[in-house]
Amino acid sequence: MYSEKVMEHFRNPRNMGEMENPDGIGKVGNPVCGDVMELYIKVKNNIIIDARFQTFGCGAAIATSSMVTELVKGKSIDEALEISNKAVADALGGLPPVKIHCSVLAEEALKSAIEDYRKKIS
Amino acid sequence: MNNVKKTLKIYLDNNATTPIHPEVIREMENALEFTYGNPSTLYSIGKEAKAKLEEARTRVASIIGAKSEEIVFTGGGTEANNLAIFGICKAYRNKGNHIITSKIEHDSVWNTCKSLERDGIDITYLPVDSYGMVDPEELKKAIRPDTIIISIMHSNNETGTIQPVNDMARIAKDGGIPFHTDAVQSIGKIKVNVEDLGVNLLSIASHKIYGPKGIGALYIRKGTRIQPILFGGHQEKGYRPGTENVPGIVGFGKAAEIADKNIETEGLAFLRDHLYNALKEKIERIRLNGHPTKRLPNTLNVSIEFVEGEGMVLALDDLGISVGTGSACATATLEPSYVLAAMGVPPQIAHCTLRFSLGRDTTDGDIDYIIEVMPEMVKKMRGFSPLYKEYLRRRKETV
Ligand SMILES: Cc1ncc(COP(=O)(O)O)c(C=O)c1O
Ligand code: FES
Numbered sequence: 001m002y003s004e005k006v007m008e009h010f011r012n013p014r015n016m017g018e019m020e021n022p023d024g025i026g027k028v029g030n031p032v033c034g035d036v037m038e039l040y041i042k043v044k045n046n047i048i049i050d051a052r053f054q055t056f057g058c059g060a061a062i063a064t065s066s067m068v069t070e071l072v073k074g075k076s077i078d079e080a081l082e083i084s085n086k087a088v089a090d091a092l093g094g095l096p097p098v099k100i101h102c103s104v105l106a107e108e109a110l111k112s113a114i115e116d117y118r119k120k121i122s
Numbered sequence: 123m124n125n126v127k128k129t130l131k132i133y134l135d136n137n138a139t140t141p142i143h144p145e146v147i148r149e150m151e152n153a154l155e156f157t158y159g160n161p162s163t164l165y166s167i168g169k170e171a172k173a174k175l176e177e178a179r180t181r182v183a184s185i186i187g188a189k190s191e192e193i194v195f196t197g198g199g200t201e202a203n204n205l206a207i208f209g210i211c212k213a214y215r216n217k218g219n220h221i222i223t224s225k226i227e228h229d230s231v232w233n234t235c236k237s238l239e240r241d242g243i244d245i246t247y248l249p250v251d252s253y254g255m256v257d258p259e260e261l262k263k264a265i266r267p268d269t270i271i272i273s274i275m276h277s278n279n280e281t282g283t284i285q286p287v288n289d290m291a292r293i294a295k296d297g298g299i300p301f302h303t304d305a306v307q308s309i310g311k312i313k314v315n316v317e318d319l320g321v322n323l324l325s326i327a328s329h330k331i332y333g334p335k336g337i338g339a340l341y342i343r344k345g346t347r348i349q350p351i352l353f354g355g356h357q358e359k360g361y362r363p364g365t366e367n368v369p370g371i372v373g374f375g376k377a378a379e380i381a382d383k384n385i386e387t388e389g390l391a392f393l394r395d396h397l398y399n400a401l402k403e404k405i406e407r408i409r410l411n412g413h414p415t416k417r418l419p420n421t422l423n424v425s426i427e428f429v430e431g432e433g434m435v436l437a438l439d440d441l442g443i444s445v446g447t448g449s450a451c452a453t454a455t456l457e458p459s460y461v462l463a464a465m466g467v468p469p470q471i472a473h474c475t476l477r478f479s480l481g482r483d484t485t486d487g488d489i490d491y492i493i494e495v496m497p498e499m500v501k502k503m504r505g506f507s508p509l510y511k512e513y514l515r516r517r518k519e520t521v
Contacts, residue, residue, distance in 0.1 A: 002436075010436060016506045027508075033450040034458075034469055035430065038508045054508040058432040058451035062506070098454060 002059055003093035009063035014070050019052040024117030026109040032101045035061050039069070039109035043117055048072050048080055053109070060099035064088050064106035077114060083107065130442030132488045136330075136481035137279050137307060137421060138446055142373070143332035143380055150334065150373040161366055162357065171368050178375025182339050185382045186305075186324060187315035194340045194361045195371050199306040199327030200230035202340040203273075205351055205361070206302040206323040207234045210271040211243065212349035214300075218268030224248045224256050224285075225464035226278050231304055232460075235273075248274070253413040254283035254465045258290050265297050276305035276314065276324075280448060280461045280477060281412030282421025284308070291320040300346055306330055306338075310381035311390075311418050322346045328370070332482065333377030337370035390480050391419035397478065397489050398422055404497040407513070411448075411462060411475065420480040423448070425471045428510035429503045434476055437499050443492060448475035470509075 002010070022040035029036050035057030042050040051069035055061050068088050072080045085107040089095045095103055133141065153174060159167035161175050176190065183190040196202045207221070223235050225247045235245045246264045248256050256274055265272075272294045277284045287303050294301035302323035308314050310331035316324055322343045329335040342348060342361070354363030402408055407427040426434065431449030438445055448459035450473055458472040478492075504510040 007436070010433070011440065013506060018511065033456040034473060035451065036508050054506050054511060056428065056507045056509045057430050058449070059436045061430075061451070062433060098456065101456075 001096055002063075003095075005091075005093040006060060006063040006095065009066040009092065010059045013053075013062055013066040015050075015052045015066065015073075016054070017052055018054060019050065022052075022113075023120065024113040024115075026111065026113030026116060028105055028108045028112055030057065030061075030101065030105045033058075035102070035105065037061065037065055037105050037109045039065070039106075039113045041072070041110075041113045041117060043077065046076050048075055048077070051113075057105070058099070058102060060095050060102040061105060063092055064095075064103045065109070067091050068106040068110055072110060077117070080110065081114060083110060130491070132443045132491065133483065134478045134480060134488070134492075135444045135446050137282075137418075137477065137479035139329045139335065140332045140481055141483065142334060143377060145380060146333055146373045146376045149376040150369045153369040153372040157368055157372065161368065162355070171366075174372050174375075175366055175368060178371045178378075181375040181379040181382075182326065183341075185309060185314075185378045186326070186341060187317050188341050189344070192316075192341055192344055194342060194358045195366065195374075196338045196340055196362055197367070198336050198338040199228075199304070199325055199330070200338075201362075202306075202325035202327070202338045203228070203230040203302075203304055204234050205340050206325060206348075207231065207238070207271060207273055208351045209348040209361075210300050210302070210323070210346075211238060212351070213347040214270035218266075218270040220244045220246070220266050220269045222246045222248060222261065222264050222269055222272045222274075224250060224274050226250050226254055226256075226280075226461045227273070227275055228279055228304055228306070231273055231275065250283075250464050252466050253416075254278055254281045254411075254461065255413060255416070256285055256290070258286055258293055261290050262293050265293070265299065269297065269299050271300050271302060273302040273304070276303045276308040276319075277312075277418050278412075278461060279307045280446075280459060281423045281465075282307070282418035282479075283413045284312070284416045284418065287321065288319050291322075294322075295320060300348075307418060310377075310385065311420055312387055313385060316341055316343065323348075328374035328377055331377045331381045334370050334373040337367055337374045339374070384482070387419040390484070393484060393486065393489050394420060394422050394478070394480055397492060398424065400493040401496060404493070405500050409471070411465065411467060420484075422478040422480075424476055424478075425467070425474045426476065426500055427471060427474050428507045428513060429474050429500055430507075431473060431475050433503055434474075434499070437503065438476075438496075441495050441499065443495075446477040446479070448477065449473050 019040035085103040431447030
């Protein structure tokens with residue numbers, strides 16, 4: 001069902017776990033199946049220098065969390081906001097249609113973390 | 123969850139389907155090659171096929187204590203359930219407009235009832251208690267003068283909980299209402315006897331008893347009024363027309379014969395309970411879903427809180443272990459198990475469900491291996507679960 005890339009990220013999730021003193025936290029829940037994702041970012045000079053996650057969800061949810069933290073690192077805030085759920089899914093070699101909403105969760109977690117960061121600095 | 127090479131293969135999803143028994147394969151190969159005649163023909167090749175068919179029928183009848191003329195072969199368990207319910211409805215439609223079933227039936231009963239509901243038939247879905255058990259008193263209360271069939275499963279595929287079918291069949295009989303039970307999960311695992319149960323109709327599927335897929339049977343007690351739902355030739359006395367699947371039926375017959383001789387519940391239940399007790403000792407916040415004792419001896423359904431089920435299935439697969447889950451994430455509809463929901467299991471706990479279903483090939487070594495690797499896997503997955511983190515925080519606060 002899943003691509004090799006998804007399975008690889010599921011087996012060896014990158015940037016997994018909590019972050020000490022994050023600059024932004026995104027907490028989102030999945031209304032479709034009830035899963036939970038938390039994404040933490042560290043920002044310096046408007047660049048996301050680190051990202052970590054914790055996820056309660058399916059294989060696709062874990063793989064997309066892992067991938068989105070990879071994609072976002074080194075990006076400016078504006079660049080990070082451009083990352084769509086499709087970009088995350090594509091980077092994983094695609095997702096089964098029924099699992100697209102899991103990548104939406106990853107996108108929302110990122111947006112919510114950035115929003116939290118912006119609120120904190122303003 | 124590391125990239126473990128899949129050398130081991132521990133199959134613990136025997137409620138989904140079973141591996142075919144080698145002796146069944148041999149009989150089927152033989153039937154495929156040599157028993158090619160059409161059983162409806164008059165010459166010896168056809169008569170030979172007919173004889174094989176009847177031998178299989180006797181074997182299948184024997185496993186449930188029925189007479190062979192009470193067995194109709196179908197294209198599997200789903201079709202047996204459809205034939206039972208639609209068939210009775212057709213025969214009794216002028217008598218009434220009400221069906222009683224339960225909230226935990228397999229899709230093949232559930233969706234059959236849903237379809238009839240759309241056609242205007244009233245359906246009562248009986249609730250279950252927290253063990254997944256229907257209360258016969260509830261059934262008594264639900265019966266109406268226009269009830270035409272009661273269909274309650276013998277045991278549940280997800281939890282293994284065994285229903286008090288004989289009590290319910292007695293109530294049905296007192297009311298003069300045909301009683302059907304989906305015994306697909308029970309056959310081969312526990313003793314099932316149609317006389318003891320007193321049911322009118324009972325469904326069986328071959329692939330759950332180490333036989334081939336796509337073949338099953340409906341037991342129809344002599345004297346039960348039922349109409350076919352497929353139309354064609356006179357095969358299976360017109361209840362299931364179409365040239366018979368002789369190799370499938372022969373395989374089913376062989377599987378039934380073997381199962382009849384080998385029902386051995388204690389060993390399996392011992393292994394299963396050992397698995398649960400050991401996991402409970404090593405993993406906190408694990409709970410059993412299903413009845414503690416009135417349960418199929420091979421079935422263990424547990425929720426391991428804070429870890430999502432599909433993820434656990436994938437992680438266990440990497441360790442060479444095949445199991446099922448009740449998690450919403452693993453279904454096409456993204457809805458959690460309706461069986462667990464009917465039992466009052468909250469969605470966030472149903473989400474964390476694994477079903478182990480042991481089989482004839484399960485060894486002590488298999489169980490020991492699972493006990494060894496599971497705690498590590500759960501620990502790793504809880505490590506990235508925000509729900510587990512929250513739980514730890516709450517626990518700290520209350521200490
Ligand atoms: C309780 C129950 N009823 C019916 C069926 C359907 O049987 P089949 O797959 O042979 O159509 C199954 C198996 O999936 C089952 O577990
Ligand atoms: S998180 Fe539930 S389906 Fe992906």
